[in-house]
Amino acid sequence: MFETFIAMLMSLAALLSAAGQTASAAGRxxxxxxxxTPYGDxxxxxxxxxxxxYALTFIETVGRHGARTLTTATAERRALDVWDxxxxxxxxxxxxxxxxxxxxxxxxSERVIGYGNLTAVGVQEWQGIxxxxxxxxxxxxxxxxxxxxxxxxxxxxxxxxxxSAAAMQAALEKGVPGIDVQPYVTDAARLLITSGATAAGxxxxxxxxxxxxxxxxARHLLERMYAPAFVATIDDPVEVALDVYLLxxxxxxxxEDTDVTFADYVPLADxxxxxxxxxxxxFYAYGPGVAGQDSSYAAARPLLTDxxxxxxxxxxxxxxAAVFRLAHGETTMPFAALTDLPGSDRQAPPDRPFSYxxxxxxxxxxxxxxxxxxxxxxxxxxxxxxxxxRHNEKPVRLADRCRETVPYFYRxxxxxxxxx
Numbered sequence: 001m002f003e004t005f006i007a008m009l010m011s012l013a014a015l016l017s018a019a020g021q022t023a024s025a026a027g028r029x030x031x032x033x034x035x036x037t038p039y040g041d042x043x044x045x046x047x048x049x050x051x052x053x054y055a056l057t058f059i060e061t062v063g064r065h066g067a068r069t070l071t072t073a074t075a076e077r078r079a080l081d082v083w084d085x086x087x088x089x090x091x092x093x094x095x096x097x098x099x100x101x102x103x104x105x106x107x108x109s110e111r112v113i114g115y116g117n118l119t120a121v122g123v124q125e126w127q128g129i130x131x132x133x134x135x136x137x138x139x140x141x142x143x144x145x146x147x148x149x150x151x152x153x154x155x156x157x158x159x160x161x162x163x164s165a166a167a168m169q170a171a172l173e174k175g176v177p178g179i180d181v182q183p184y185v186t187d188a189a190r191l192l193i194t195s196g197a198t199a200a201g202x203x204x205x206x207x208x209x210x211x212x213x214x215x216x217x218a219r220h221l222l223e224r225m226y227a228p229a230f231v232a233t234i235d236d237p238v239e240v241a242l243d244v245y246l247l248x249x250x251x252x253x254x255x256e257d258t259d260v261t262f263a264d265y266v267p268l269a270d271x272x273x274x275x276x277x278x279x280x281x282x283f284y285a286y287g288p289g290v291a292g293q294d295s296s297y298a299a300a301r302p303l304l305t306d307x308x309x310x311x312x313x314x315x316x317x318x319x320x321a322a323v324f325r326l327a328h329g330e331t332t333m334p335f336a337a338l339t340d341l342p343g344s345d346r347q348a349p350p351d352r353p354f355s356y357x358x359x360x361x362x363x364x365x366x367x368x369x370x371x372x373x374x375x376x377x378x379x380x381x382x383x384x385x386x387x388x389x390r391h392n393e394k395p396v397r398l399a400d401r402c403r404e405t406v407p408y409f410y411r412x413x414x415x416x417x418x419x420x
Contacts, residue, residue: 012148013246031263034278035329035363036249038067038121039370040338043392047136047376048408050082050386054378055138057385058314059322060307062191063129063372064329065160066122066167069110070246076103079243082234086226095264096225099244102260106247109258120256125370126326130168132393134175137376141176144321150180154325161326161355164370168324180290190303191327193286193334196295204353208280209238217241217273225265238277245274253369279363280354286333287361291347297334305337307320308416311377315385315412331369336366336373339419340399341391365392378411385412 015367021104042239050056070076083100086092113119134141141151153169155161162184199203208214220243222231225244234240247260248271255261266274283289289296303325310323336344344366348354365371374390386409389396395408402418407409 015396020189030268031252031415032268032275033249033252033364034275035367035369036067036246036253037368039125039128039363039368039392041124042132042393043134045132045390046395047247047390048388048395050309050378050388052411053380054384054386055380056137056376057321057379058309058311058377059133059137059374060302060325061323061372061374062325062327062332062335063126063164064332064367064370065118065158065326066370067119067166068122068160068369069115069117069119069248071116073107073110073115075243075246076107079103079240079247082240083225086230089230091227091230093223093225093227099225099265102262103247106220106251106254106258106262106279106419109254109260113254113257114159116158116160116169118160121253121254122160122164122369123167126164126167127171129370129393130171131175133168135170138176141172141179141321145176145178145180146216148322149319150182151322151324152182152320154182154187154191154323155184156327156331157188158192158328160189161328162186165324165326168326187306187325190306191325191331193299193328193330195238195285195330196289196297196299196334197285198290198293198295200290200293200350201296204279204348204350205284207279207353208355209277213273214238214277217270219372220322221245221266221270221274224267241270242274242278245271249278257319275363276354276356279356279361282329282333282363282367283348283354283359286330286343287363287366288337288339288347288359291349293347297337299372300331300334300338301385303331304419307375308412308420311375311387311412314377315379329363329371332371332373333363333367336391339373341366341373341389342396345399360419365397368392378409386410387415 097247153165155165173179218238219231221241222237244265248266251261343360346359348359375387377385377387379385388408397408401408403414
């Protein structure tokens with residue numbers, strides 16, 4: 001009887017925890033943080049079960065680092081410059097009076113951490129991914145270790161990716177004692193990807209930023225902080241509002257480091273509009289981009305080749321059981337577009353600029369904090385292999401041009417044919 005009661009309490013606690021996490025995740029989406037949306041730390045994740053007779057043989061991933069401070073103080077300086085001009089001219093509203101002190105308080109916390117560095121939330125995000133990886137694949141990793149196989153981490157040269165790898169490794173080692181993790185390897189060539197924006201993409205982005213609803217949202221946000229007559233003198237109110245919006249989006253990743261949130265300055269209705277504008281900027285630089293052009297994601301091709309080659313090496317008898325790559329949103333977004341992951345498989349026609357109403361692409365999914373893409377390979381005793389894909393720890397099916405052997409599972413040769 002007592003054991004039954006305890007079991008009921010544990011089940012109730014699990015349900016409440018799951019409900020709380022679901023509500024928390026929904027809350028993050030409702031706050032419109034674009035590609036700075038925190039990943040969270042769900043209690044568990046799921047995988048697709050392979051057909052009978054197949055056993056896990058290889059894991060490889062690429063993921064964005066966890067939550068960080070702003071990479072530079074540039075946007076903060078611009079926002080403070082506008083605020084200082086308004087203050088000197090007596091053009092601050094009562095709400096606006098607090099903005100400058102809030103920015104400076106936020107900066108003090110950032111300087112303690114270091115600009116561009118991982119925050120406490122960022123560490124927790126990758127510790128959580130490591131914990132769930134150990135829970136899902138611990139038996140395989142233990143067997144691989146016993147067989148003399150190793151685990152490899154590959155990072156960009158940037159500190160926040162190395163710190164994310166360390167957070168994941170710590171959780172893996174806790175969940176899989178004795179796991180053999182090789183010294184980290186840095187790979188700037190494949191994991192540091194620059195903007196692939198084109199002239200056509202820039203024109204489309206200009207059209208997005210000039211939309212009346214974007215301009216209206218920007219002015220509404222700024223007029224809460226500054227006198228309307230002052231806002232009327234600002235040459236580019238959208239860019240000024242986007243600087244404030246960037247602070248608002250970055251703050252959730254520093255929730256354990258500062259009390260400043262900037263939520264008072266960014267109404268949710270305005271955040272929803274500015275999120276689309278922010279997403280348009282990265283859609284054309286790193287996402288699916290303009291129909292008929294591939295420059296926004298073509299730079300991810302060497303990374304795809306690395307995925308395919310690492311898989312082939314393992315199947316040929318290589319002793320690396322898992323490769324975990326830690327990179328940036330500028331890496332995961334073009335990789336998702338290149339491989340046509342769901343939501344990243346639709347470009348925008350040149351004459352119909354990106355919008356949420358016509359395109360499913362979202363920065364928080366393709367390039368949000370701790371975004372991750374995983375390939376797992378399963379092998380049968382006869383030597384046949386099946387590969388399945390997860391995006392942000394959720395099983396996904398690839399584009400229709402990739403032929404499934406069974407739902408969610410593909411032959412390696414088919415992946416090379418349809419993706420490469």
